[in-house]
């Protein structure tokens with residue numbers, strides 16, 4: 001099937017534009033994993049438009065090389081090129097299917113997770129393909145008013161397809177119509193009733209509230225060690241026995257008076273998981289600002305890292321940390337172990353993987369902690 005004479009740019013221009021679009025889609029896709037506030041929405045929009053333009057580019061390319069692919073499939077380089085083409089089609093198909101509202105359960109994975117993993121797996125194949133086949137473009141490949149019009153048309157098709165797809169999901173009322181700007185679908189429910197997802201190897205034993213301590217350390221004037229009973233109590237707790245019988249103020253004690261006497265903070269916030277779902281809940285607990293006021297950050301303390309019992313950790317600037325709530329409860333129910341009992345980070349405008357669970361330390365630091373990105377992969381490794 002032909003798309004009509006003159007619609008496709010010159011072959012080499014198509015090839016290099018595919019590389020550019022793939023790079024754009026991969027970069028915006030990966031960056032979208034940390035998109036938490038509405039101001040980041042453009043990343044996902046650009047991802048969608050670039051990805052949909054890629055559908056047209058891949059069609060032009062396959063139409064051109066198909067006879068060669070089929071004829072030389074036994075050649076290793078050509079076979080790997082065919083695999084790259086198949087993977088690219090799979091990435092495009094899973095992305096579009098997710099955006100249209102498809103939510104099959106793939107043995108515990110969401111379609112979005114499969115989409116992202118396939119997208120990353122394309123990288124080595126694309127690099128090999130580049131090394132073996134790339135020929136640098138010449139100025140002649142891009143010249144002419146027609147080429148400019150062809151590219152304008154391509155961008156318009158990407159943008160129109162994106163708008164059209166939004167209108168279609170809204171008209172059909174599929175799950176995709178309720179997607180957040182991050183691409184996540186609503187999970188609904190109340191309290192603890194939402195999926196439990198852990199990063200990599202994180203799988204600690206349930207924590208004994210009587211033994212547990214929260215340490216506020218690092219660049220602070222008065223380090224704190226709080227017990228569960230030192231945290232503000234949540235009135236009208238439901239769904240679990242209150243605080244394992246621990247009375248307020250009966251924890252580790254020291255300098256915790258201000259924290260204990262403060263009423264429980266309540267934060268309505270959206271937990272948005274990068275595997276593609278979100279829930280909006282009321283989270284109750286202690287405001288990190290109250291902990292910092294009690295501990296007195298040193299003048300050079302500018303970042304705050306939240307550390308889990310597993311070694312997993314994540315940090316934010318101190319000014320943002322003040323608004324973070326360390327939650328003991330969700331919708332008035334005590335957090336379950338799976339959701340991070342006794343304490344989990346609730347950081348509005350951050351993604352779920354940054355909402356550290358089973359928090360045991362709040363560390364005030366001078367500088368950000370780049371090691372947190374490594375800890376994502378290593379935390380829980382030494383667990384029994």
Ligand code: HEM
Pocket residue numbers: 022023025026028029030032033044047048049050051052054091092095096098099100112115116117119120122162165179182183184
């Ligand atoms: C080379 C790699 C990739 C390509 C070509 C690609 C392409 C696409 C396409 C065509 C769509 C459908 C857009 C639409 O119809 O609105 C899509 C959706 C999406 N992709 Fe990718 N993608 C890639 C990698 C990734 C990665 C690594 C992530 C990271 C999580 C990701 C996250 C998403 C998300 C969140 C959506 C849904 C957007 C929405 O619902 O509006 N993608 N992708």
